[in-house]
Amino acid sequence: MRSIVICIVFMSVVFVGRAQEGVKFEDLTFEQALEKAKEEKKLVFMDCYTQWCGACKVMLNTVFREKAAGEFFNSRFICLKRDMEAGEGVGLAKRYGVKGFPTFLLIRPDGTEQHRILGGSSDLGDFIAWVKTGAKKETSLDYLTKLYASGKMKKKQLRDYHWALHYAGFREKDKEIMTELAGKLSDKDWLREDFSFLLGEIKYGDDRFKYMIENLSSLRKNYKEQKSIDSWLYSIYGVRLKDYLYWEEFRTDEGLGKLGKICQEVEMAGIQDDERLKSAYMLAVDCMKKDAEKIVLMLEDAAFREKEGYVRLVLSSLDYMADKVDGGQARKVVESGERIMKQWDIPGLREVVEKYKR
16 A cells, blocks of 8 residues: 555656646736736747647647746746636637637737747647747748738748748638749749748649659759658649549540550659559559559559558459450459459459459
């Protein structure tokens, strides 16, 4: 019994110690916090939470308890936390228009809002970077909103405004700013990592896309993080290949020619071995070759079968080729298909195999 008590006391000391190392949320009224911020020439950092918000609890009980969180926030801000559905928080929620949780506000000593962040992060480093952006006047949401209204915003500031709006959760305004910025960028700007967030706005086949692909080597040289480019290329070609294989269009000579062009572009981009794209790429290549035997064997790969929609793509491709292969290949498809059916239950495979028996 004594050992249990000692263990409980020890855990309590550790918990309290860790809490003291983390963010120190002041036991002050909001007005008292503003007064203290004025005296110490700091901003108020206010965590706006609710009792039912899971993400709020993660921030309060884990992220803000980290020693590094205390080291950053306690020396720079007057920190408050308020339940937006209880006590003083109800009026503050109305005053600052807080509707999503958690919301984090950076408030000046005069009570005006400088910056906000909607939603937290389990990664303290990321969250601190977001807060630093808002604590700096020139990249804060309020400053950039007023600058934009003046009509004097440059491309770099439009970029900063995008990020401020993005993390504040103002999606509609953010979309407007991204569209405006895209219209102001030069060709060289599009190749800069500073504007990587606009890659998702580029559509396959348009002039901007063609330019980016023609200058892919320059694009890669400009990026420290190559994963960003690979992810963009995958989002373009992965979707394109899978969608194209679903369509009836690819079952024509003209369609196969277009499919071949997409595969050539994938090869030129050097991403044919990307694990996210490899299956769709190899399936497309085998479809162009009308290699039904190789296609059916893909179903033996457990990882392939687990990829959403890929089994359907294989069955669709095999169905299309049933009357286009010679007798020798048809027999091999039947043999492989029947062997696979004995091992795994793949709905639709039996019907396809029956077509090759005819």
